[in-house]
Amino acid sequence: MPTVSMEDYLKALYHLESRTPRVSTTALARWLHVAPASATEMLRRLAAWQPPLVHYTPRHGATLTPEGRRLALRIIRKHRLLERFLHDILGFPWDAVHAEAERLEHAVSDEFIRRLAALLGDPAYDPHGHPIPGPDLHLPPVTDTPLLHAPPGVPLVVKRVSDRDPGLLRRITELGLHLGQRLIVLERTPYDQLLHLQLEPGGGRAVVGPRLAQSIFVQQVEPPITPPPAAPLEAHR
Amino acid sequence: MPTVSMEDYLKALYHLESRTPRVSTTALARWLHVAPASATEMLRRLAAWQPPLVHYTPRHGATLTPEGRRLALRIIRKHRLLERFLHDILGFPWDAVHAEAERLEHAVSDEFIRRLAALLGDPAYDPHGHPIPGPDLHLPPVTDTPLLHAPPGVPLVVKRVSDRDPGLLRRITELGLHLGQRLIVLERTPYDQLLHLQLEPGGGRAVVGPRLAQSIFVQQVEPPITPPPAAPLEAHR
DNA sequence: CCCACAATTTAGGCAACCCTAAATCTGGAG
DNA sequence: CTCCAGATTTAGGGTTGCCTAAATTGTGGG
Missing domain, CATH: 1.10.10.10 (Winged helix-like DNA-binding domain superfamily/Winged helix DNA-binding domain)
Incomplete structure (x- = not known):
């Protein structure tokens, strides 16, 4: 490597x-x-x-240290903007952009990134749904949770997926999942060994193991003000 | 450095x-x-x-060796395509693209370059007029000569300029020269210390020293047989 | 034809990375 | 409170680059 x-x-x-x-x-x-x-x-x-x-x-x-964090965020900004570019403009599949950006992020100048951000229209998220730090290196708060820990029975949206493992990304694609995909957790087997999902609309079904379920981040669609009082299926954590 | x-x-x-x-x-x-x-x-x-x-x-x-030359040309192809991209798409001035491409050329994959070439429409020349090796690494024959050695009195076109020195490029721009610029060598002082140029159309004048005259490559306008290949997209800024 | 000088190579070191194998801590089980 | 297994660091090397200073060598001018 x-x-x-x-x-x-x-x-x-x-x-x-x-x-x-x-x-x-x-x-x-x-x-x-x-x-x-x-x-x-x-x-x-x-x-x-x-x-x-x-x-x-x-x-x-x-x-x-704060300085170390600043440098880290600068690179993450470069990385995620490059991923957007590779995906949106060069048409790389989303499971290939990470590796390519990983090499480029160390070679591009700040000026390059300024121009690229402008060209792309200052996108807020990379192709995997990760937020892109702004020029000031700020990030929005995290509002999603791993599918693994999402409550069953409620409508969810896929917001973000881990990007380090191309194989994982390919499997996610094959399952018919993508950013913005709506779904509901139908059932979880004991110890979260398997999650049964219903994809919406269309009503497709999918089953994912814990590794995948930990790599997919979702958010509830109707942001709940009041949790449904009806006794929910037992919630594992 | x-x-x-x-x-x-x-x-x-x-x-x-x-x-x-x-x-x-x-x-x-x-x-x-x-x-x-x-x-x-x-x-x-x-x-x-x-x-x-x-x-x-x-x-x-x-x-x-042939193998060494092959590798060299692969990098030169990357370099020049990157320059086109930096110039045409990101809008870098032509005196800045070389340094940026110099770093990027080592980081981009062959796949990246394939896609970039397609995006750019397989350009044949970089922003300084250097030919871009094709995927097969072939190059057109050189048909230009340094302005320094160009015959006086005949109409010439600027075909190519050296790109390693940003200062030189800036001076060329300031003189009102750019790729495609037509000009005539009016007079050369002894030992080629100075060349007096007439720019056309418009009839502007310029005087260049030997260093500059050696960095600018021209061709006679009434071309012998081969029509000049399409000039690179519009001139630099 | 020779010799000095310029070009080139050798010798010896440094920095950023990497690794394996051998110490050496630390914290948790008993 | 001990003791050990796992986590961590230290020791000793390697690679790709780079540099300075000290040999070398090849060649052009005398």
């Missing part, structure tokens, strides 16, 4: 921080497919940066 | 070979702004490649 740059480490830290406030060396290494020792080395470098890009306490993980 | 990759060495060798069949270490090093020792090192590596990318005789310079 191609070598991983400092920028990739910042991006990875940013993504991982949304799950755990402190990111462990191992989690970082696994995310980037490098050896733990390589992650340690880079964390030391990032912490030694002037100004520091991470707070790093050996053996206790790391967090991005 | 950013680090220079193996691909850059191949490109440099390709360009330099059009001047001297055998390229010296020093010429290569100067072209890439690296120390001679760095060029020596890379020549050894390129010659040790499997298959060899250069024929290298220590102390007597190097030549590209």
